[in-house]
Amino acid sequence: MRETLARLCDRQLGPGLDPYVVGACPFAHRKRRGGQHPGIEGRKVFYYRARHVPGRDLLPPSDSPVSDWAWLSRGELPSHLEEGEWRAVRSGIPLDLVGE
Secondary structure (H helix, E strand, C coil): CHHHHHHHHHHHHCCCCCCEEECCCCCEEEEEECCCCCCCCEEEEEECEEECCCCCCCCCCCCCCCCCCCCCCCCCHHHCCCHHHHHHHHHHCCCCCCCC
16 A cells, blocks of 8 residues: 555655655545445545655646645644544644644
């Protein structure tokens, strides 16, 4: 799964980003239901922790499906994620530093 994640990051976010993925497995997942594909009841979305390496650039390729992105603090996340996404990841996101 990590190899797939690395390829996906390269293809969608650009080879210059190269995030440092923390841990060997996802820290959360979410089951999404959908009727888009007959015979398949849904899909799972896996969430990984990663650190942005200073000096690396986020420059999605021209054919990337990514059109917008943002760096957010933990406090800003609930207003940018769907409620189900926030419930899936909130307990696995480190707290902001005390005193900031």
